[in-house]
Amino acid sequence: MTLIIDNVEKQFGNHTAVNGISVSVEKGQMFGMLGANGAGKTTTFRMIIGLLEPSNGTVTWNGQKLSYKYTNLIGYLPEERGLYPKLTVRDQLIYLGKLKGMKKNVIIDEMRLWLERFKVTEYETKKVEELSKGNQQKIQFIAAVLHKPELLILDEPFSGLDPVNSDMLKAAVRHIQDQGTTIVFSSHQMNNVEEMCEDIIMLKRGKAVLQGNLTEIKRGYGIKTVSISADYDLSFLKEQNQVTQYTETKNGVKIQVENEDAAKEIFSILADKGFVRKFEVEEPSLHDIFIDKVGGDANE
Numbered sequence: 001m002t003l004i005i006d007n008v009e010k011q012f013g014n015h016t017a018v019n020g021i022s023v024s025v026e027k028g029q030m031f032g033m034l035g036a037n038g039a040g041k042t043t044t045f046r047m048i049i050g051l052l053e054p055s056n057g058t059v060t061w062n063g064q065k066l067s068y069k070y071t072n073l074i075g076y077l078p079e080e081r082g083l084y085p086k087l088t089v090r091d092q093l094i095y096l097g098k099l100k101g102m103k104k105n106v107i108i109d110e111m112r113l114w115l116e117r118f119k120v121t122e123y124e125t126k127k128v129e130e131l132s133k134g135n136q137q138k139i140q141f142i143a144a145v146l147h148k149p150e151l152l153i154l155d156e157p158f159s160g161l162d163p164v165n166s167d168m169l170k171a172a173v174r175h176i177q178d179q180g181t182t183i184v185f186s187s188h189q190m191n192n193v194e195e196m197c198e199d200i201i202m203l204k205r206g207k208a209v210l211q212g213n214l215t216e217i218k219r220g221y222g223i224k225t226v227s228i229s230a231d232y233d234l235s236f237l238k239e240q241n242q243v244t245q246y247t248e249t250k251n252g253v254k255i256q257v258e259n260e261d262a263a264k265e266i267f268s269i270l271a272d273k274g275f276v277r278k279f280e281v282e283e284p285s286l287h288d289i290f291i292d293k294v295g296g297d298a299n300e
């Protein structure tokens, strides 16, 4: 089973929110969708689950067009969180589970497993409005996965969570992936994407600016960071043509160069000058790549 987004476009009036993106996600894969605010992530999600019609192109799951209303194949955690504040957690989940065609006793069994996993069993009979924002988010996540969907779409699942809850949710998402669910999620927290996804797409104003396997993207990316420490003054590196960025650190310097050849050249210059204590070439972080690719859009 595969999710295929084929040359999809979405226009709102004159504004093109999504501009010809194509993505294929294999069964059981965890796929990351990145982009600055307004880049088109939520619009793409809404097209995947059939809440919005593409202006052009198609989205299919296992060869079929999806419709959120009529299918229990999909689980969706929307960006705008919305539970009924006056309902208890239990009644809320029973209501939402029934909409997905589940029987009440199955809903209650599944709900209790999840409440235990999230260490919030005492909330079963509490009203949603009595829960903290982070705990409401856990309940909304449970609502999205209670019926064991084949395809799970998570729009900013980690936003607003403290590190403990964030780790708990990550473990839950991995658990669901281990059971064969295909997961697509968006996040502004690059470390989460780095930790969890093999493949990504990075959107800028509705267009894909980067796409593919994350390890390959990093390896082939035109930036290398080099950490250096030596027994002599390294400030001359600022003037070297190969060095595009120079920062002094506690233990030496960190420079950026464009590729491995440039790193080799710097190494031989340093070796000629004297003893090099440390010379470590690192792949760029996804954070560095995001800033490089999406740049000023991230602040819009």
Ligand SMILES: Nc1ncnc2c1ncn2[C@@H]1O[C@H](COP(=O)(O)OP(=O)(O)OP(=O)(O)O)[C@@H](O)[C@H]1O
Pocket (backbone or CB within 6 Å): 012, 015, 016, 017, 035, 036, 037, 038, 039, 040, 041, 042, 043, 044, 079
């Ligand atoms: N219903 C709509 N009508 C008009 N314009 C819309 C509508 N929905 C989204 N847009 C516009 O489409 C663009 C993409 O929005 P979208 O919500 O998909 O971005 P996003 O990447 O999810 O952003 P964020 O990270 O802030 O959630 C934005 O310019 C937004 O203003």
